[in-house]
Amino acid sequence: MAEIIWSVPALADLDAIADYIAIDDAPAAAAALVKWVLPQVEQLIEHPDSGSRPQELKRSRYRQIVEPPCRVFYRVDGQHIVLVHVMRWERALRRNCLSR
Numbered sequence: 001m002a003e004i005i006w007s008v009p010a011l012a013d014l015d016a017i018a019d020y021i022a023i024d025d026a027p028a029a030a031a032a033l034v035k036w037v038l039p040q041v042e043q044l045i046e047h048p049d050s051g052s053r054p055q056e057l058k059r060s061r062y063r064q065i066v067e068p069p070c071r072v073f074y075r076v077d078g079q080h081i082v083l084v085h086v087m088r089w090e091r092a093l094r095r096n097c098l099s100r
Contacts, residue, residue, distance in 0.1 A: 002048050004041060005082045010072075013086035017070060033069070040067045041074075041083065048076045 014037065022030035044050065044065070051063035051074065065072045066089055073085040 002045050002076070002079050002081050004045060005080050007082060007084050010083040010086050014070070017086065017088060037067055037070055037072065037086075040065055041072060044074065044081045048081050 014034065018030040018034055021033055049063070051065045051072075054060070054062060054064050054071075054073065061075050062073050062084070063075070065074070068089050071087050071089045072083060073087075074081055074083045076082075
């Protein structure tokens with residue numbers, strides 16, 4: 001069975017998105033976002049290749065889960081699923097975001 005590993009930048013990304021939502025909408029909406037994203041990520045334990053290849057990076061080793069308003073980028077390293085970046089789904093991906 002695979003193990004989920006959150007990188008420090010990915011956790012910071014999710015935290016920043018939640019903080020923005022908390023300021024703009026309400027803290028309850030930010031908490032709901034995190035509660036929605038976490039189970040979506042956890043399903044990767046059983047189905048690590050279920051994420052799609054990012055349109056911008058078709059030939060890369062990265063995959064993504066798109067759960068509006070987030071895109072969660074990850075790579076599979078053996079028995080580890082490494083979450084590397086979380087961003088708002090409507091934003092354009094900058095390639096250097098995945099090399100952090």
